[in-house]
Amino acid sequence: MKMKVAAVFFIAVVALVMADYTTKYDNIDLDQILRTKRLLNNYVDCLVGEKSCTPDGKELKEHLPDALKTGCKECSEKQKAGSEKVIRYIVNERPDLWERLAKVYDPNNEYRTKYEDRAKESGIKI
Numbered sequence: 001m002k003m004k005v006a007a008v009f010f011i012a013v014v015a016l017v018m019a020d021y022t023t024k025y026d027n028i029d030l031d032q033i034l035r036t037k038r039l040l041n042n043y044v045d046c047l048v049g050e051k052s053c054t055p056d057g058k059e060l061k062e063h064l065p066d067a068l069k070t071g072c073k074e075c076s077e078k079q080k081a082g083s084e085k086v087i088r089y090i091v092n093e094r095p096d097l098w099e100r101l102a103k104v105y106d107p108n109n110e111y112r113t114k115y116e117d118r119a120k121e122s123g124i125k126i
Contacts, residue, residue, distance in 0.1 A: 028056075030082050034089045044097045048104045068111050071118070084122050091124060 033039045046053035047061055090097055106112055
């Protein structure tokens with residue numbers, strides 16, 4: 001169940017890291033972030049309030065609640081595709097991060113319930 005929350009969360013996370021509802025971060029190298037444990041951990045540490053944030057991390061943290069509420073309604077197709085990539089990686093490779101993020105961003109399972117079907121439609125087995 002916590003994995004479902006995390007999947008939804010990361011849809012919003014990647015979209016915001018990449019975009020802030022603009023194309024500002026569309027060329028970010030997601031593979032590099034996912035391959036580099038330190039970078040990925042730093043983003044999560046920022047988002048859960050355990051460490052300071054980079055400028056893009058700070059922007060992400062600021063806009064994440066709205067993205068979760070709206071289902072990333074303003075995201076481009078490129079941003080949605082990037083989100084799915086990140087979700088698959090995190091679900092399969094770093095479930096520990098999912099748990100940390102869910103505790104902060106969906107403690108009442110509101111978003112897990114709201115977006116469960118969306119994750120299934122994307123072929124994400126959570």
